[in-house]
Amino acid sequence: MSQKDTLSAPPAGFVDSTRILQIIRSLRLNIEKKDSVTTLQSLAGNVLVRQGTTLFYADSAIINQFNKVMQAYGNIHINDNDSLHTYAKFLRYIGQERIAFLKDNVKLVDSKGSVLTTSELEYNLNTQVAVYTKGGKVVNKKTVLTSKEGEYNGYTKDVLFRKDVVLVDPEYSIYTDSLLYNAEKEIATFIAPTTIVNQGRKIYTREGYYDLNKGKAFFSKRPQVIDSTSSIIADEMALDDSAQIGQFRGNVVYVDTANNVSIICNNLFVNKKAKSFLATEKPLMILVQDKDSTYITADTLYSARLSDLPKDRIVPVLTDTSEGYIPPDLTGKDSSMDRFFEAWRNVRIFSDSAQSVCDSMFYAGTDSAFRLYRDPVLWSSDSQITADTIYMFTKNKKIDKLNAFFNGFIINKVGSNQYNQVRGNTVNAWFNDGSIDYVRAKGRAESIYYAMDNEDGFVGMNRATSDAIDMFFEDRKAKKVKFINDLKGVTYPIRQIPPDEDRLKGFNWQESRRPKTKFELFGL
Numbered sequence: 344m345s346q347k348d349t350l351s352a353p354p355a356g357f358v359d360s361t362r363i364l365q366i367i368r369s370l371r372l373n374i375e376k377k378d379s380v381t382t383l384q385s386l387a388g389n390v391l392v393r394q395g396t397t398l399f400y401a402d403s404a405i406i407n408q409f410n411k412v413m414q415a416y417g418n419i420h421i422n423d424n425d426s427l428h429t430y431a432k433f434l435r436y437i438g439q440e441r442i443a444f445l446k447d448n449v450k451l452v453d454s455k456g457s458v459l460t461t462s463e464l465e466y467n468l469n470t471q472v473a474v475y476t477k478g479g480k481v482v483n484k485k486t487v488l489t490s491k492e493g494e495y496n497g498y499t500k501d502v503l504f505r506k507d508v509v510l511v512d513p514e515y516s517i518y519t520d521s522l523l524y525n526a527e528k529e530i531a532t533f534i535a536p537t538t539i540v541n542q543g544r545k546i547y548t549r550e551g552y553y554d555l556n557k558g559k560a561f562f563s564k565r566p567q568v569i570d571s572t573s574s575i576i577a578d579e580m581a582l583d584d585s586a587q588i589g590q591f592r593g594n595v596v597y598v599d600t601a602n603n604v605s606i607i608c609n610n611l612f613v614n615k616k617a618k619s620f621l622a623t624e625k626p627l628m629i630l631v632q633d634k635d636s637t638y639i640t641a642d643t644l645y646s647a648r649l650s651d652l653p654k655d656r657i658v659p660v661l662t663d664t665s666e667g668y669i670p671p672d673l674t675g676k677d678s679s680m681d682r683f684f685e686a687w688r689n690v691r692i693f694s695d696s697a698q699s700v701c702d703s704m705f706y707a708g709t710d711s712a713f714r715l716y717r718d719p720v721l722w723s724s725d726s727q728i729t730a731d732t733i734y735m736f737t738k739n740k741k742i743d744k745l746n747a748f749f750n751g752f753i754i755n756k757v758g759s760n761q762y763n764q765v766r767g768n769t770v771n772a773w774f775n776d777g778s779i780d781y782v783r784a785k786g787r788a789e790s791i792y793y794a795m796d797n798e799d800g801f802v803g804m805n806r807a808t809s810d811a812i813d814m815f816f817e818d819r820k821a822k823k824v825k826f827i828n829d830l831k832g833v834t835y836p837i838r839q840i841p842p843d844e845d846r847l848k849g850f851n852w853q854e855s856r857r858p859k860t861k862f863e864l865f866g867l
Contacts, residue, residue: 364406364413364438367391367398380409390415394438397468398422401434411438419445423468427497428452431464441468449475451495457483457526459495459502471497483526486512486555490522500527512555514584516540529556541584544570551579558584572601575613587616595622602682605629606644607865619647627864628684635741635777637694640864641686641704648681649673649707673709682708690715693858696777697723697742699735700856711737721745722857723779724819725756728772729851745772752849753782753814755821757793761801763821764791764847765814779816788812789847792824794834804840807832 366372370388377383384406386392392399392406392413402417413436421429421443432447443466451459451466451473461479466472473495481488481495481502491506502524510517510524510531519537524530532552539546539553547569551562560582567576568589578593590612591597597606597613597620609624622628622644630637650673673681684706692699692713702717713735715721721728721735723742730747737743747753751770755763768786772779784790790812794802810828814821826832835844858864 362411362438363394364399364408364411365393366406367393369404381407382409383407394441396424397441399434399436412436413438421466421468423471423497426454427471429464429466429473442466443468453497453500453526455483455500455527457481457500459493461493473497481524481526483524483529486510486529488522488524499525501525514541514558515553515555517553528554530554533562544568560584572599574598574600575611577611587614589613589615597622602679603631604646605631608644617647617651619645619651621645628686632739632741635695637692638861638864639684639686639690639692639704641690642688643686645685645687647683649683649709650681652683680708691858691864693861693864694742694777696774697721697735698858699733700858701733713737720853720856722854723774723777726779726819727754727756727852727854727857728752728770729853730770741777742774744774745770747771750849751784752847752851753784754850754852755779755814755816756852757795757820758801761793761804761845762791762850762852763793763814764850765789765812766847766849767812778819781816782814783811784814785811790814790824790826791845791847792821793837801837803834803836804845805832805834806844 366384366386368389368391369386371386373385375383375385386406387403390401390404392404399413399415400418400420401415404413404415406413415434415436417432419431419434429443429445430450431445433445435444445464445466446462449461449464451464459473459479459481461475461477463475463477465474476492478491479489479493488502488504488508488510490504490508493505494503504522504524506520508519508522510522517531517537517539519533519535521535523532523534530552533548533550536549546562546566548562548566549564551560551566553560563579565576565578566580568574568580575591575595575597577591577595580589580591582589592610595606595608595611597611599605606620606622606626606628608622608626610622612621626640626644628639628644686704688702690701690704699715699719699721701715701719704716705714706712715733715735719730719733721733728745728747730751731749734746735742736745747770749768751768752766753764753770753772757763765782765784765788767784767788770782770784773781788811789808792805794805796802807826807830809826809830813825813827815823835841
């Protein structure tokens, strides 16, 4: 039987059912009875078939109404209740199970405009799950995802990508073996080792998610971030790229390669825009140098730009202002100096050449000076320096000179119970290759000095006061004392030193507070 006119109603015997393939129209229709139960309907030209709320368009089709199987050719279009539209050149449709097998230029478009293209697709209309295994691509606005295998869920808008997965966005590129992507919310969820590339930055993670719309992400299972100037690894991290901030938790290791600074802690906040960080929970800062790195611990460590300090917070310039001193240009050629570090509570500093403890610390890049506040103590070899405030200057990241303000006191141990001592309102010290070379005390200066013979045996002890006292060192030991103006003193033979005369007022040898090794700062 044939019919040339377009069909506008289903033939007799057809009923509108979600299981029946209802012919809505066709330019031609042939019916061929194969056996007692099998009848094939061949349709050609502008074909439209309905099953429930699903419409099937094609150039031609063959329908077996007994087993509800349809095979269609040409310009295939499946309109699934106006929520999903699928296109192809070939379709085999199992009506009982509502499963479509599509081939050749397959395209699936959802109501939000996401487009899936592939060469072959299996689409379950009941579950709205579409599966491809021979390579596919999903385009969602400006985001393009490709993989060898994929599974799309039309209800949740989730796409599970597998094998050679690549996500390309104007801001990010993502490479992984498996990825879950929600096309509606634009969220990528990571379930396998993944590399994210963003403007020179690389992120390595095994678990987490990235909200491409909001620029926010969370990663776990020891992720790592590497860019041109730094790297961070932690147990987990949260990033907000729109605000350029991040929080890093658990066994954090932050390496600033531009400034040769490393941070180890359990909680770190980083602001890339402000170029600042805040480290808490047993933080350790390492100022890296080939032979003598400096290690700093405290309850809290913070670093930012000097130019961002509040105007009411004045940092004293500790550079010699004589002979036409010119302040550094923090926004121009001297911008590398636009940096400060702060440490609060329980500050401990260790290097091979010097060690220190205090309550708080401030370091400025403009003068390379450590400002140590509240009960500071500094040790260098067998010498100890204390004061109300200590300024420690560095050169090439080694201690170069030191100013101890108010109640300055230097003690140099020379025997089991013998100490050279110098105290004054201020004590200044100069260093050579990290060791004390020369000390000057001024303002009610006092000293105790042990004279020694050529075989380093004690000869006597001198106790004196003067307007200023200079002490000179050789091989890390005090070798000579010079008194300037108004000298008053007495020298005792070594065996005739009166009790309590071998200590200046305020003497306090604090070796027990001294960090002995860098491993103490790690808590080892």
